[in-house]
Amino acid sequence: MFDLRGRSWTAAVMAAALVLSACSGSSSNSDDATPPVRKKATGEFATDLPLTVDPDEVTTKATFTISPGTEQVTVQGLEPKSRTSLVDAEGNRLVVLKADKFGQANFAYLPDELAEFQTGAKAKLPTSQGYTVEAGEGYTVRADDADPVQASDPFTILGRDDHPDAAFFDEQSETLVPEGDETKLFGYVTTRDGVQLSVTVRLPGPADQGPYPTVVEYSGYGPSNPGSTEPGTMIAGLLGYATVGVNMRGSGCSGGVFDVFNTAQQVDGYDVIEAVARQPWVKGNKVGMVGLSYSGITQLYVAATNPPSLSAITPLSVITDPWVQQWPGGVYNGGFTKQWLAERDKQSSAGGTSWVAKQIEDGDDICASHIDLREQNLDFEYFGRSLERRPELADERDLSLLVKNIDVPVYLTGAWQDEQTGPQFADMLGNFDNAPVTRFTMFNGRHPDGYLPLNLSRWYEFLEFYVDGEMPRLSDGIRAAAPSVFEDEFGMPGLSFEPDRFTEFTDDQFDEAKAAYEAQPDVRVLFDVGAADDLPGSPNHSFEADYAEWPPADLGERSFWFDADGKLADEKPDAEGIDSFTNDPKSGPVTFFGKKGYQLMSPTWDFNWVDFDDGDAVAYVSAPMSEDVVIGGPGYAELEVEIPDGDANVQVSVSLIDAAGTEWHITSGLLRLSDRKVNEDLSDGLRIGRTFTEEDAADMPTGDFDTAKVALPSFAQAFRAGDRIKVTVSSPGRDFGAWSFETIGDEGTPRDIARGGAKASRLVVGVLPGIDEVPPLVADCPSLRGQACRSYEPRTNVAASDR
Numbered sequence: 097m098f099d100l101r102g103r104s105w106t107a108a109v110m111a112a113a114l115v116l117s118a119c120s121g122s123s124s125n126s127d128d129a130t131p132p133v134r135k136k137a138t139g140e141f142a143t144d145l146p147l148t149v150d151p152d153e154v155t156t157k158a159t160f161t162i163s164p165g166t167e168q169v170t171v172q173g174l175e176p177k178s179r180t181s182l183v184d185a186e187g188n189r190l191v192v193l194k195a196d197k198f199g200q201a202n203f204a205y206l207p208d209e210l211a212e213f214q215t216g217a218k219a220k221l222p223t224s225q226g227y228t229v230e231a232g233e234g235y236t237v238r239a240d241d242a243d244p245v246q247a248s249d250p251f252t253i254l255g256r257d258d259h260p261d262a263a264f265f266d267e268q269s270e271t272l273v274p275e276g277d278e279t280k281l282f283g284y285v286t287t288r289d290g291v292q293l294s295v296t297v298r299l300p301g302p303a304d305q306g307p308y309p310t311v312v313e314y315s316g317y318g319p320s321n322p323g324s325t326e327p328g329t330m331i332a333g334l335l336g337y338a339t340v341g342v343n344m345r346g347s348g349c350s351g352g353v354f355d356v357f358n359t360a361q362q363v364d365g366y367d368v369i370e371a372v373a374r375q376p377w378v379k380g381n382k383v384g385m386v387g388l389s390y391s392g393i394t395q396l397y398v399a400a401t402n403p404p405s406l407s408a409i410t411p412l413s414v415i416t417d418p419w420v421q422q423w424p425g426g427v428y429n430g431g432f433t434k435q436w437l438a439e440r441d442k443q444s445s446a447g448g449t450s451w452v453a454k455q456i457e458d459g460d461d462i463c464a465s466h467i468d469l470r471e472q473n474l475d476f477e478y479f480g481r482s483l484e485r486r487p488e489l490a491d492e493r494d495l496s497l498l499v500k501n502i503d504v505p506v507y508l509t510g511a512w513q514d515e516q517t518g519p520q521f522a523d524m525l526g527n528f529d530n531a532p533v534t535r536f537t538m539f540n541g542r543h544p545d546g547y548l549p550l551n552l553s554r555w556y557e558f559l560e561f562y563v564d565g566e567m568p569r570l571s572d573g574i575r576a577a578a579p580s581v582f583e584d585e586f587g588m589p590g591l592s593f594e595p596d597r598f599t600e601f602t603d604d605q606f607d608e609a610k611a612a613y614e615a616q617p618d619v620r621v622l623f624d625v626g627a628a629d630d631l632p633g634s635p636n637h638s639f640e641a642d643y644a645e646w647p648p649a650d651l652g653e654r655s656f657w658f659d660a661d662g663k664l665a666d667e668k669p670d671a672e673g674i675d676s677f678t679n680d681p682k683s684g685p686v687t688f689f690g691k692k693g694y695q696l697m698s699p700t701w702d703f704n705w706v707d708f709d710d711g712d713a714v715a716y717v718s719a720p721m722s723e724d725v726v727i728g729g730p731g732y733a734e735l736e737v738e739i740p741d742g743d744a745n746v747q748v749s750v751s752l753i754d755a756a757g758t759e760w761h762i763t764s765g766l767l768r769l770s771d772r773k774v775n776e777d778l779s780d781g782l783r784i785g786r787t788f789t790e791e792d793a794a795d796m797p798t799g800d801f802d803t804a805k806v807a808l809p810s811f812a813q814a815f816r817a818g819d820r821i822k823v824t825v826s827s828p829g830r831d832f833g834a835w836s837f838e839t840i841g842d843e844g845t846p847r848d849i850a851r852g853g854a855k856a857s858r859l860v861v862g863v864l865p866g867i868d869e870v871p872p873l874v875a876d877c878p879s880l881r882g883q884a885c886r887s888y889e890p891r892t893n894v895a896a897s898d899r
Contacts, residue, residue: 136210143212145179145240148187155238155247160199162237165289166254166360167228168204170353170469171237175199178241179212185234185250192240202353202472203229203237204360205479218475228359228489231255256359256401259366260288269374272340273303282322282455284349284462285342287367289360292462294320294349295368296341298333299377306377308338309564311384314365314398315391316347316354321451327547327585328386328410334581335556335574337564338377339386342368344394346473349455349463353472356437356480357397357418357493365398373405381405384563388412388546389517393495399506400498408505408562410555412546416520419490419788422480424518424835425807426768426788427745427828430685431836432516437477486788496524505533507558509551511541512763512811513882515694515833519763522810523730523783525619525646533562533614536646538812539622539637541881544696548635549582550622553594561610567603569596588634588699617642621728621812621864624873625881626700632879633699638871639814641864647729647781647810652863654727656718656821658851662893664718664823664859672853674896675714679744679845683708683829684837688761688884694834700878705761705886706830711894713826714849716859717753720818724870728812729862730783732805733765733823736850736857742795743770744847745839747828748806750859755818758877759888764831765808768840769796772804782862783807801850808861814870822888823859825849831884848896 136143160173160180174180174195182190182203189210193201196216206227213219231253239246272295274281279299284292296319300308313319313329319341329339344361346354355361373381384407385395392411399409415421422433456464483490491497506528510521528534535558537551545551560568570593582591601609621641628634659665660673687694690702707713733748749764773792778785784807786792796802815821827847828837851857877885 137207141207141211141213143192143210145181145189145192145212147189147210149181149183149189149238151187153245155245156242158237158239158246158248160237160239160246160248162248162251163290164235164251164253165291166256166258166363167231167358168202168353168360169229169235169237169251169253170472171195171201171203173199174201174239175241177214178239181238181240182229183236183238185232190229196471198468198471200469200472202469204353204355204358205229205474216471218473228492229253231258254289256363258288259363264288265367265370265374268371269376272297272372272375273377274299277302280322282320285368285371287345287364291345291352291364292350292466293345293364293368294343294463296320296322297338298325298329299338300333300336303377306338307379308377309336309559310338310340310372310378311386311559311563312340312342312368312372313387313391314342314344314368314385314394315387316344317390318348318449318451319343319391320348320350323451326387326391328388328391331547331552332386332559335559337559340372340383346470348449349452349460349466351466351469353469356476357393359492361394362397362401365394366401366403369398369403369406380565382407382563384559385409389414389543392546396495396499396502399502399504402501402503406504408507408558409502410507410558412509412551413514413517413543414495414508414510414521415517416496416524417490417494419483419486419494420520421518423484423486423788424520425766426771427766428481428838429835430838431687431832432834434477437480485790485793488789496527499524499527500529502528503530503532505558505562506531507535507555509537509546511539511543511545511882512809513540513761514543515835515882516543518835519809519811522646526780534618535620536618537620537622538646538810539625540813540883541625541635545625545635545881548586549578549591549593550635550637556593557597557613561613565606567601567606567609568598585697586635586699587697588631591635617644619643619646623726623812623814624875627873627875627879631699632876633881635881638873641726641867643866647783647862648865650865651729651781652865653782654861654863656716656823656859656861658716658823658849658857660851662716662891664716664821668856668858669852672855673851674848675851675893676846676848676896676899677713677826677894678711679839679841679843679847680708680712680827680829681839681841681843683712683827684839686830687833687836688831689833701833703878703884703886705884707886707889707891708824708826708830710892713824713891714893715822715824715891717890718821720755720820721815723817724815726812726814726864726867726870727821727861728810728864730781730810731808731859731861732782732784733808733825733859734857735804735806735825736801736855737769737796737804738799738801738848738850739769739796739845741841741845742798743768744796744841744845745769745828745837746804746806746847747826747831748808749824749826749831750808750861751822751824752813752815753820753822753888754875755816756874757888758875759822759886760875760880761831761884762813763808763811765806766828766837767804767806769804770794772802774805782860801848801855812864814873816870816873833884846896846899
């Protein structure tokens with residue numbers, strides 16, 4: 097995800113005694129998530145060890161060491177390639193691992209059947225459910241190839257709510273204090289299972305001149321790199337905040353085994369917040385969090401664990417569910433998500449980042465001691481690919497569920513056209529049930545745009561109210577310096593912060609100003625960002641709308657019906673017909689970027705948004721709008737589909753054709769047709785929810801049509817009088833920037849779409865309320881941020897009878 101500079105990852109552990117003495121309480125996963133005692137695997141991963149251990153077998157004391165943690169346990173000191181088993185309290189073997197070349201094994205995931213496989217060198221774990229090690233007591237580890245067998249003492253695996261006592265963090269209260277006039281410190285925070293996470297502290301002044309308002313940036317990139325600063329940390333530091341950059345386990349110089357958003361990483365964040373808040377230079381012993389993309393996503397995971405010393409979070413450009421990110425609509429994302437996971441695998445390996453190597457060369461023995469455990473990292477792209485149907489245990493990383501637990505103020509921004517993380521974040525905005533204050537800003541745009549001045553002004557305002565506890569007033573010096581900084585980052589001159597908004601209040605009226613802030617609507621939607629006359633792509637907007645919630649409670653509904661001759665009708669046509677397109681797997685890897693490729697920070701992008709050929713898609717275009725209308729919120733395309741091969745991937749794209757003949761991409765939805773079953777409990781209004789589970793999957797009927805509602809993620813788009821709306825149904829691909837897809841089915845296989853009469857297909861979208869006036873707009877192509885554009889060319893649909 098968002099990567100302006102170099103990034104990285106890491107691994108290590110400590111003693112079980114420390115874990116058990118420092119933690120209180122207990123928790124476990126739900127019974128439904130517990131993998132049963134299963135039969136043994138056959139083939140490549142078969143084992144000759146029995147399903148249960150013999151309670152009368154003579155064993156000896158273990159010479160290896162174990163480090164239990166949250167939903168995992170690490171074992172060191174084994175013979176390389178020797179077998180070791182994780183055994184539950186009832187004596188059931190859960191999995192058999194072969195130690196890596198350093199004599200290590202990390203138990204975190206369990207296969208569907210009792211299996212034996214080699215760890216190390218990006219090992220591949222065969223599973224379709226992603227079972228994790230359940231919290232509980234009485235586990236043991238056995239070195240099965242030792243003679244006699246060695247067995248550990250029973251130990252406890254922690255759950256997500258097994259938090260340490262306050263005394264555990266009190267003992268770290270003086271560990272991150274720069275000496276004398278120093279304002280920077282590289283050090284380590286110790287988590288509940290003994291893993292040490294690398295951190296870099298940067299203060300606005302000497303520690304004894306504090307305390308300072310403080311924010312944490314936490315990710316698997318390089319936030320603790322002492323030689324480079326993450327964007328959120330840099331901006332907060334310029335605004336007078338103390339910052340703490342923290343590398344999650346298995347990254348940077350941190351210990352532990354790397355994973356992607358697992359429970360251990362979530363509770364590590366709890367421990368980081370509590371340890372940092374106790375440092376003497378932290379104002380009010382409360383800290384906030386900052387960051388975009390990876391370090392925005394982690395804020396939501398950390399806040400969901402409810403650290404008592406967390407004051408507020410500001411997540412920017414985030415996802416909602418890691419499984420959906422890899423399988424949007426049940427279609428495999430072979431583009432950005434795959435590449436991102438491959439890069440995480442690379443950077444989390446030993447020697448994966450240069451700054452870690454330099455840290456070790458300079459004598460950091462703690463960092464050096466963590467590197468061998470990198471050998472235990474899994475191949476996460478392979479692991480995610482194996483979860484073709486969404487497993488129940490994906491809920492443990494599903495932010496749309498976890499954000500319900502967040503009980504601190506939240507400031508969140510996102511772009512409808514985010515080329516990396518996508519627009520699905522908007523589906524969870526109604527789920528922050530316990531957050532006392534929420535501020536959401538959404539706009540057409542791109543992945544890094546959370547740091548545009550139009551968003552940073554409100555970001556700073558929020559931090560001042562809920563972290564610093566001061567009236568939000570930007571200094572003249574910051575205002576004078578900002579344009580050159582923004583120009584360096586975004587390549588555009590003349591960018592600046594918004595004027596201060598609470599000038600009617602004096603400095604001693606903080607409570608009144610905060611009350612006025614909290615009385616404002618929660619949701620801010622910006623339109624036409626980038627369509628500046630003087631500089632295309634400049635991050636200015638033509639108008640905005642405010643709402644109490646998203647989607648708005650009084651969202652209207654409008655249907656556009658597929659009709660003959662490629663028309664979209666306002667009323668359902670009586671005449672029936674069938675249009676057809678052929679499966680086009682070759683379009684899956686095709687993006688809309690031109691020869692210059694993906695230029696993250698360029699004001700405008702070089703587009704080569706190539707339309708589908710006649711016969712490879714069906715398209716329907718409305719008559720020109722008779723009046724201005726603003727369409728938005730989630731939506732769906734209700735398709736009547738027939739296919740001959742049981743299953744297929746389809747894409748539905750919505751675009752705007754302006755009066756000048758330019759076509760602008762708005763949004764696209766994807767669906768694997770076997771996942772078409774709608775779950776009413778997960779649906780709300782125009783938002784379509786699905787489980788994507790094996791149980792709910794079903795092939796399409798043979799020789800007959802069936803209904804498939806393709807969910808469209810939230811968007812907001814103004815249509816002026818004279819603009820037209822276009823809907824395209826095709827195989828996946830072409831209409832994305834950094835996402836690409838692996839399309840199932842054979843090339844050329846027909847996909848029939850019925851229209852009119854009893855089998856009428858349509859587009860269903862929301863109409864945003866409360867917008868009385870839409871200013872006129874003439875937008876150059878390219879200019880609207882994040883929105884691909886091209887000259888509109890009419891297409892002729894192929895009738896099924898003409899195939």
